[in-house]
Amino acid sequence: MPAGARKLVGKVRHGDRALAAATVGAAVIILGMLAIILLDVIVGGARTISWEFISQPPRKGMTEGGIFPAIFGTVALTLLMTIAAVPAGVATAIYLTEYASMQSRVARLVRVSVANLAGVPSIVFGLFGLGFFISTVGRGIDKVAYGGQSVYGRPCLIWSALTLAILTLPVVVVSTEEAILSVPRELREGSLAVGATRLQTIVRVVLPEALGGILTGTILAVSRGAGEVAPILFTGVAYYLPQLPTNLNDQFMNLGYHVYVLATQSPDVDRTKPLLYGTAFVLLVLTFLLNLIAIYIRSRSRKRSRASA
Amino acid sequence: MTATELTLQATRMPAVVAATSPTVQAVPLKMRARDLTVGYSGKVAIQDVSIDVNQNVVLALIGPSGCGKSTFLRSLNRMNDTVPGVSVSGHVELDGEPIYGPEVDPVLVRRRVGMVFQRSNPFPKSIFENVAYGLRIAGVRDRAVLAERVERALRHAALWDEVKDRLQESGLRLSGGQQQRLCIARALAVEPEVLLMDEPASALDPIATAKIEDLIAHLRSELTIVIVTHNMQQAARVSQRTGFFYMGRLVEVGDTTTIFTRPKERETEDYITGRFG
Numbered sequence: 001m002p003a004g005a006r007k008l009v010g011k012v013r014h015g016d017r018a019l020a021a022a023t024v025g026a027a028v029i030i031l032g033m034l035a036i037i038l039l040d041v042i043v044g045g046a047r048t049i050s051w052e053f054i055s056q057p058p059r060k061g062m063t064e065g066g067i068f069p070a071i072f073g074t075v076a077l078t079l080l081m082t083i084a085a086v087p088a089g090v091a092t093a094i095y096l097t098e099y100a101s102m103q104s105r106v107a108r109l110v111r112v113s114v115a116n117l118a119g120v121p122s123i124v125f126g127l128f129g130l131g132f133f134i135s136t137v138g139r140g141i142d143k144v145a146y147g148g149q150s151v152y153g154r155p156c157l158i159w160s161a162l163t164l165a166i167l168t169l170p171v172v173v174v175s176t177e178e179a180i181l182s183v184p185r186e187l188r189e190g191s192l193a194v195g196a197t198r199l200q201t202i203v204r205v206v207l208p209e210a211l212g213g214i215l216t217g218t219i220l221a222v223s224r225g226a227g228e229v230a231p232i233l234f235t236g237v238a239y240y241l242p243q244l245p246t247n248l249n250d251q252f253m254n255l256g257y258h259v260y261v262l263a264t265q266s267p268d269v270d271r272t273k274p275l276l277y278g279t280a281f282v283l284l285v286l287t288f289l290l291n292l293i294a295i296y297i298r299s300r301s302r303k304r305s306r307a308s309a
Numbered sequence: 310m311t312a313t314e315l316t317l318q319a320t321r322m323p324a325v326v327a328a329t330s331p332t333v334q335a336v337p338l339k340m341r342a343r344d345l346t347v348g349y350s351g352k353v354a355i356q357d358v359s360i361d362v363n364q365n366v367v368l369a370l371i372g373p374s375g376c377g378k379s380t381f382l383r384s385l386n387r388m389n390d391t392v393p394g395v396s397v398s399g400h401v402e403l404d405g406e407p408i409y410g411p412e413v414d415p416v417l418v419r420r421r422v423g424m425v426f427q428r429s430n431p432f433p434k435s436i437f438e439n440v441a442y443g444l445r446i447a448g449v450r451d452r453a454v455l456a457e458r459v460e461r462a463l464r465h466a467a468l469w470d471e472v473k474d475r476l477q478e479s480g481l482r483l484s485g486g487q488q489q490r491l492c493i494a495r496a497l498a499v500e501p502e503v504l505l506m507d508e509p510a511s512a513l514d515p516i517a518t519a520k521i522e523d524l525i526a527h528l529r530s531e532l533t534i535v536i537v538t539h540n541m542q543q544a545a546r547v548s549q550r551t552g553f554f555y556m557g558r559l560v561e562v563g564d565t566t567t568i569f570t571r572p573k574e575r576e577t578e579d580y581i582t583g584r585f586g
Contacts, residue, residue: 101393102393102394184430186426186428186430187430187432188391189388189391189424189430190426190430190431190432190492191432191442191446192388192391192419193386193388193419193423193424193425193426193496194419194420194423194442194443194446194495194496194498194499195416195417195419195420195443195446195447195499196416196442196443197416197446200446204442204446205432208433209433
């Protein structure tokens with residue numbers, strides 16, 4: 001080696017290796033957990049799944065039969081919640097991004113509220129639903145419209161849906177805000193420059209461009225809400241119902257709650273166990289389906305915006 | 310290119326322009342800015358700018374980055390209104406009417422004073438719908454009228470022959486230069502009286518740039534153009550009048566020939582000869 005040449009062979013950097021190993025390990029643990037849960041539910045649940053299980057109500061004290069009322073109740077609840085949460089959430093996000101100025105106190109207050117709302121434990125939403133929707137709003141409606149008869153002043157579908165909607169709202173607002181903010185400024189200016197009003201620009205350029213992001217975020221929020229049990233515990237879910245809910249003020253059954261019921265209230269644990277697995281399986285499949293739709297929409301809108309680059 | 314070469318070119322080219330643009334001063338006024346000061350959140354971007362924009366004349370605005378030329382351009386159609394924290398004082402007139410008057414609707418200003426941006430920004434819609442956009446929002450529904458005006462705008466933007474068979478294709482599938490001409494067509498479709506162009510060719514290759522420059526020369530007979538450019542040869546080629554901005558002030562404005570051959574101000578001369586900028 002000539003004098004003064006700088007060497008190329010150095011010692012192994014142990015810090016780097018350790019960090020790499022630790023990060024890989026963390027990722028493996030997460031994957032492993034997910035795999036264990038999924039495998040357990042799939043293996044245990046797949047055997048139970050049959051057309052009868054999906055299409056029939058429970059029988060014999062929930063030791064036989066299916067879970068159709070719980071599927072129906074979950075779908076109805078999720079749809080109503082979406083109808084309530086999405087317009088309000090999207091409208092709030094439009095106000096925050098398009099109309100409120102940076103210094104606006106109202107906007108700041110809304111942002112703080114949304115952030116805090118997202119941090120509230122879900123059981124607190126349940127209690128809020130009971131105290132506000134049922135005791136205050138529901139009883140108020142009964143007093144005014146039904147002469148004090150208990151029609152809306154009791155746990156039922158609509159109050160559960162609204163309680164869940166409030167729980168979902170922050171996520172809808174934040175993801176819609178992000179989607180709207182990611183619309184390039186150039187597109188807005190292109191619209192304004194040919195004499196479009198702010199409203200026309202929002203409706204014809206900003207929202208169509210942000211739609212993919214809005215839908216993705218919304219569906220993820222909805223799928224998260226669809227699995228929640230705590231908010232509906234006091235506000236409308238039922239242990240067992242002989243018939244399906246047909247009105248907004250009917251009680252309903254729910255997959256998440258059904259899992260809880262089967263796991264804790266069963267007269268015969270061994271005979272309910274397969275049903276329990278099957279119910280968990282169906283709940284997982286429903287939420288996964290929603291997530292898959294979200295992923296599909298996201299990849300499609302990405303493709304579109306990549307074509308513009 | 311060295312400073313001397315640039316000087317030679319700069320002095321050579323305007324001679325051609327001068328031949329085609331005899332008496333700029335005799336042309337009627339289209340827009341007028343007086344003591345215009347614009348600030349963003351308290352920071353002054355341009356100060357006390359006064360300039361005349363003559364009808365059917367191309368006015369080029371040159372100057373180093375951050376000198377305020379784009380800010381000035383955007384205040385001519387109240388595009389700055391959309392920036393949070395902007396403050397505007399002074400006076401801008403369109404055909405003698407103040408555009409910052411208390412009852413003026415900026416939307417109506419922008420229908421008469423259109424704009425083309427540095428980065429082409431077609432909507433993710435078809436070529437046809439891109440051009441028809443301004444007409445639709447202005448309430449034009451008649452399909453025959455739409456088709457006719459879209460064609461006219463595309464012809465004006467020298468894009469018709471390239472896209473006439475694929476009007477339903479996405480505007481995003483065009484090349485960069487075509488996209489920029491599509492944006493020009495979109496601006497022209499609503500038949501503005503003034504067209505503001507903010508470095509419209511800075512992201513394009515020389516051939517696409519030449520097409521845009523040709524276009525500007527043709528459009529001049531029908532409307533008034535104000536163009537911001539970094540490229541001094543471009544200013545010399547396309548404009549009849551040139552204004553030089555530096556540090557938020559309009560240093561000098563005059564016939565393009567004069568600005569490039571006998572500028573009055575030292576700063577102008579230093580800039581056009583490439584001593585800074």
